Amino acid sequence: MKKKDITILLVDDEPDILEIVSYNLSAEGYNVITAENGVEAVAKANKKKPHLIILDVMMPEMDGIEACENIRKIPDLEHTIITFLTARGEDYSQVAGFDAGADDYITKPIRPKVLVSKVKALLRRLKEEETSNNVVKIGNLVINRDEYKIIKDKKEILLPRKEFELLSLLASKPGKVFKREDILDKVWGNEVVVGGRTIDVHIRKLREKIGDSSFKTIKGVGYKFVV
Numbered sequence: 615m616k617k618k619d620i621t622i623l624l625v626d627d628e629p630d631i632l633e634i635v636s637y638n639l640s641a642e643g644y645n646v647i648t649a650e651n652g653v654e655a656v657a658k659a660n661k662k663k664p665h666l667i668i669l670d671v672m673m674p675e676m677d678g679i680e681a682c683e684n685i686r687k688i689p690d691l692e693h694t695i696i697t698f699l700t701a702r703g704e705d706y707s708q709v710a711g712f713d714a715g716a717d718d719y720i721t722k723p724i725r726p727k728v729l730v731s732k733v734k735a736l737l738r739r740l741k742e743e744e745t746s747n748n749v750v751k752i753g754n755l756v757i758n759r760d761e762y763k764i765i766k767d768k769k770e771i772l773l774p775r776k777e778f779e780l781l782s783l784l785a786s787k788p789g790k791v792f793k794r795e796d797i798l799d800k801v802w803g804n805e806v807v808v809g810g811r812t813i814d815v816h817i818r819k820l821r822e823k824i825g826d827s828s829f830k831t832i833k834g835v836g837y838k839f840v841v
Contacts, residue, residue, distance in 0.1 A: 615740055616643075617642065617643035617644050618643055618644075618645060619645070620644050620645060620665045620666070620737060620740070621644075621645045621646075621647065621662055621663070621664040621665055621666075622639055622644050622645065622646050622647070622664055622665065622666045622667075622668065622733070623647050623648070623649065623655065623658060623659055623662065623664040623666070623667045623668070624636055624639070624646055624647070624648045624649070624668045625648070625649045625650075625651075625652070625654075625655040625667065625668065625669045625670055625673070625678070625681070626648075626650070626668075626670040626673070626699065627650050627651055627670065627672075627673045627674060628670075629650075631670075631699075631722075632648050632650070634726060635668070635699075635726070635729060636648055638726040638727075638729065638730055639729075639730065639733065642730050642733075644733075647662055647664065650673075651673045651674050651675040651676060652673050652675060652676025652677055652678060652680055652681030652684075653675045653676045653681075655667070655669065655676075655681045655685070656676070656681055656684045656685055656688075659685050659688070659691055659694070660685075660688055660690075660691070663690055663691065663694075664694060665694065665695065665737065665740055666694070666695045666696075666697070666733065666736060666737060667685065667694060667695070667696045667697070668697055668698075668699045668720075668733075669681060669682060669696060669697070669698050669699065669716070670698070670699055670700050671698055671700040671711065672700065672701075678698055678700065678711070679710055679711060679714045680714075682696055682698075682711065682714040682715050682716055683714045683715060685715070686714070686715035695717050695718075695736050695737070695739060695740075695789075695790075696715060696716045696717055696718075697716060697717055697718040697719065697720055697732075697736060698711045698716050698718075698719045698720065699720045699722060699724075699729075700719075700720075700721065700722060701721070701722045701723075708832075708835070709834055709835055712791055712793065712832070712835050712836075716791075717736070717787075717789060717790045717791060718732075718736060718789055718790075718791065718838075720732055735788075735789055735840075735841060736789050738752075738788055738789070738841055739787050739788055739789055739790065748760045750782070750785060750786065752785055752788060752839075752841055753841055754766055754767050755785070755824070755828075757781065757782055757785055759782055762775070762778055764778065764781070764824075766824065766825075771823055771824070773820075773823065776801060776802070776816060777816055777819055777820055777823075779800075779801045780797065780801050780813075780816050780817070780820065781820055781824065781839075783797065783800055783801060784829070784837060784838065784839035785839045787839075788838075788839050788840065788841045789838060789839070789840070789841070790838055790839075791832050791835055791836055791837070791838045792836045792837055792838065793835055793836040794813060794835070794836045796836070797813055797836060797837070798813065813837070817829055817831075817837055827840065828840055828841075
């Protein structure tokens with residue numbers, strides 16, 4: 615998908631933020647639309663169907679958390695990438711954002727070039743979704759779900775079934791934070807009774823085999839795959 619075909623909805627009640635961020639993303643080639651509050655954000659998201667939404671938390675009329683929850687209720691926007699952009703960096707607000715359905719969290723202030731790089735990383739998910747569901751290619755990593763095969767740097771890596779399924783889940787949407795309860799449900803299901811420690815152990819093993827930098831821990835929430 616070309617940049618000009620990608621629509622980004624930027625939501626913030628500060629005119630300066632809207633102007634600076636919108637300018638930099640537009641200069642990069644993206645189609646950028648803006649909103650100044652949560653109510654306007656939900657309406658524009660429903661109408662324009664953006665690929666990515668950058669959402670402030672503290673806003674008048676409807677805050678970002680509530681706006682995110684409402685956006686996630688719109689069927690056509692279920693898979694839209696949502697990231698919060700806010701000065702509030704406390705753990706509790708981040709957890710609230712992820713619980714509302716956000717995929718990531720960016721803390722202000724952030725340099726425009728860094729923000730653009732972050733947006734590019736988030737939008738890589740769109741490219742991966744265009745790839746076959748059974749063979750996923752992410753950088754130098756290939757995941758073949760049909761054959762339960764992992765290839766990194768053209769070398770095959772053998773993984774036990776649960777490690778493979780955990781990697782496959784996280785890598786299915788690079789940048790998306792998967793909560794612990796979702797990981798347990800999708801990877802282990804009703805097979806056995808496991809705790810959060812089981813996930814940690816499997817992540818540690820994947821770090822050793824795939825690379826430590828490929829996995830990021832979101833404290834109190836879960837894990838995400840980093841490209």
